[in-house]
Amino acid sequence: MSSGGKPPIYPLVKKFPTNFERRVYRTYNWFDNLLWPVRPLPFAGAIAIAAGIQYRNPDQYIFQYLPEIGNKVVEHIAKVSIVSFFTYIPVFILRKLLKWFYFSYKGFLFENPKKPSLTTKIWGTVRYLLSFSKPILESCDALLPNMPVPSLDHSITEYLSSMKHILTDEEFKIVWEQAENFKKNEGKRLQRYAVAYSLFADNYVTPFWEKYAYLYGRYPLLINSSVAHCDLFKNCDATRAHRAARVIYVEVMSHLACDRQQYKPLGDGVVCTRHYQKMYAGTRVPGETVDTLVNYGISKHIVVQLRGKLYKLSVCDEKNNMFNIEQLTKIFTELLERNNWENGMIGKVAALTHDRRDGWQKNRERFFLKNAENSKILNEIESAIVFLSLDETEYFNDWEKPETMGHFLTNMLAGDGTNRWVDKSLNYTVSKNSRAGGTTEHSIADGAEFDHIFENYVYTDYDVIGYPTIEEQKKMEIISDSDRKSLKFADELKIKIADEEMLAEIERCYNLHQEAKNDVDMYPVLFRDFGKGRIKKCGVSPDGFVQMAIQLAAYLDQGKFVLTYEPASSRFYANSRTETLRTVNDHSCEFVIAMVNENESKEKKIELLRRACETHVQRNKACMVGKGIDRHLFVLYVLSKAIGISSPFLDTYGSQKWILSTSHVPNVTGQNDEDTDKNMTWLGACFGAVAADGYGVCYRFGGNHSILANISSYHSSDKTDSTRFANRLKEAFHSLSALFD
Incomplete structure (x- = not known):
């Protein structure tokens, strides 16, 4: 285990801010963000200098034409205000120039870094x-284009290019005709609406995306929407x-x-940071037709579920x-020593949040909001x-027995039906043997924010603080008489049984979730034969390599090409989230066909792999600079429904399912060493398959040594099998790597 001692990436404060202190630093940060790169x-x-000059020279030219006010004090204040305004003009011009050039320029993405253009050199100089x-966390947010x-x-x-290998000839002909009619007719009108809206919004996609892709969803959030986050492979040496x-x-x-905006922004501020403030002390409130996000700013407490x-x-x-x-260790020790159990149905009350959103909205109203005591507890x-859930379950990992990690991942994704308050932005779990993980509510943010927070957590936990020995930890757990006087121990929140219907609803929600959880087919690929280091030596993009391996595995598994989703970043733009990188294209399909052709030469397969990976990289870059297609078509689809415009093309687009949903968990900070000790590798994340007959593949590179891919599907489908897909994916990794032997 790490001994700690490295410098922290954000202050480890010793006092919680008062309301006044918070207003002060938030006001200062607002002013700082308004001025950056000039500091307050x-x-x-x-x-002050300009005001002093004005005070000493009251008859300056710029003030000659001001009307006489009569009150000297008011007159001086007015003149100082005018001086301040003119002082800000150069700052305003500088910020506009930065927005126009520095934050808008993306040409460097498409150039050879060894032979940059003059414009890129100027951009680099400005950087x-x-x-x-x-910059502090949000300094550059208002400067993004x-x-x-x-x-x-x-x-x-x-869109048509991405579908021609997925649809039959007859199906593609129908979609092509729909697309042509759309371009000539309703598409023009909807495009004008989208462009008009974009003139009045910093991001024409995000408000629609958050509302209609997430908050309007009536399905249960666990498995269907929320994302699981997991521990490191090595279990830390710690007491519970x-x-x-x-x-x-x-x-x-x-x-x-x-x-406090003390997080170091990724990319030194060139990417959107607007969604970090929703990560903590937030909840998704269920509605009858649409949910709402509520954030409580900063909070001084957590809620713990135990037994x-x-x-x-x-x-x-x-x-x-x-x-x-040490003090928190004593507080948790005291809580664990209470040994109080709730074995009745009320002990499963969190199951109510696992229901469909409209069902939970009604139960929340009946059993909580209309009950004064329960309403207070709900607010807490x-x-x-x-x-935080302190589970009585133990979770293990064994490189040679992936089913042990599969059990861990499934429980992090779905919980047990009682140990997640699904609405919360962040749910954490600490098991009986001290493994940690949990779930994140997806409407608040995307993978980049989640990854950033987790990488900071790992660095702070292991490299900054470090772990004491078990003996030292057990000494921390000893509670003295003075501790009992100075520490504030946990208070029980006793939810009242409103009526018998409440117990019946808890049981119904719990049983339904058990069916959903048991249907999840999760299998982790713990591929240790090689990792990113080997792939780079092959001269191809690591992400492109894995995506082509996934395409090959999916083709062997399904006998055809399927609609494939990979999120791409569009965070160079204000208030941005993600775009869709459609993996299936001419070059990816040519490569897969060549790989299953035993008569094709190795040289040709290498050529096609490199071309497919390069195409994947270029398509990813296109998404990064606002040239993706799915969010655009999604907005047009939403506008058509809102305005009442009938569009067969958009209806077809909206009805197509992502049979293969993939996500790459990147290393966004580069501050955690995963190569020195391979067991200190983060297991990544996982999510439920989007389609009932599809797969979810969440993967990341474990340093330069491993590829970790967590595969999900559903037992209820006779078309999928996560173990089968995992074996084909491992074979695909070996097949692609063997080309370069």
Whole structure:
């Protein structure tokens, strides 16, 4: 285990901010973000100098034409205000120039880094100069360019190109005719609406995407929407109370760092950071037809689920002094020692949140909001920083027995029906043998934000703080008399049984979730024969390599090409989320066909693989610069429904299922060493398959040594089998690598 001692990436504060202190630093940060790359203190100094000059020379030319006010004090204030305005003009012009050039220029993505153009060299020089004024988390958010609307011809052409290998000739002919009619008729009108809307919004996609792709969904969130996050492969040497204390301590520090904007922005601010503020102390409130997101700013407590009971656990004392890891270890030790159990149905009350959203909305209204005591408890849960479950289950990992990790992943994705408050933005789990993981509610943010927070967590937990020995941890668990006087132990939250119908609803939701959980077919690919290092030596993109291997495995598994989804980043733009990178194209299909052709030469297969990977990289870059097609077509589809325009083409587009849904969990900070000790590799994440007859593949590279791919499908489908797909994926990895032997 790491001994710690490395510098922290954000302050590990010792006091919780008061409301006044929070208003002060939020006001300062707002001012800082308004001025960046100029800083508040130099700007205030410039205003003071200009005001002093004005005060000493009251008859300056610029003030000669001001009307006489009569009140000298008011007159001086007015003149200082005018001086401040004129002082800000150069800052305003500088920021507009940066937005127009530095933040809008993306030509460097498409150039040879060894032979950059003059424009790219100038851009690099500006980047270097800006490095002397480090931005805080949201400094650059207002400088990012607005998301552009692609041309209608571009989106339809690319869409048809992506579908021609998936549909039969007859099906493709129908879609092609629909597309041509769409371009000539309703498409023009919908495109005008999209362009008009984009003029008044920094991002014409995100409001529609968050509302209609997520918040309008009436399905249960676990498995269908929420994403699981997992521990490192190696189980840390920690007692249960100490591990829970560390998880909460680090996440509280992260929570406050986000609120203070002390997180280092990715890419030095060139990517969107707007969604970090929704990560903690947030909840998704169910509605009859659409949900809403509520964020409570910063909170001083978490809610813990243990043995069927709920507890409120404060993270600071009455004087706002933060509890440190040793103090939290004692608090969790005291809670675990209570040994109180709730074996009745009320101990499964969290199952109500596992229901369909409209069903949970009705039960939330009946059993909580209309009951004064339960309503207060609900507010404590929804305003908590995170929801933490202390599970009585043990989870294990064994490189040679993937089913052990499959059990762990399935439980992180689906829970047990009682140990997730599904609405919460972040649910954490600490098992009986100290493994950690949980689920994240997906409407709040995407993989990049989740990855950033987890990588910061790992670095802070292992490299900054470090783990003491088990003996030292057990000493921390000893609670003295003075501890009992100074520490604030957890308070039980006793939910009242509103009526017999409440118990019946809990049982119904619990049983339905058991069926859904048992239907999940999860299999982890723990591929250790080679990793990113080997792939780079082959001269191809690592992500392209894995995506082509997935295509080959899927073709062998299904006997055909299927609609494939991979999220691509569009975070160079303001208020952005993701775009869809459609993996299936002419070059990917040519490569797969060549691989299953025993008569094709190795040289030809290498040529086709390299071309397919390069095409994949270029298509990814196109998505990054606003030339993706799916979010554009999605917005047109939503507009057609809102306005009442009938469109067979968009109806066809909206009805097509992502049979193969993939996601690459990238390394976004580069601060965690996964090569020195391979067991210190993050297992990544997992999600449920999008289509009932499809697969979900969530993968990442374990340093340069491994490829980890967590595969999900459903037992109820006779077309899929996660174990079968996993074996074919491993074979595909070997087949692609063998080309370069």
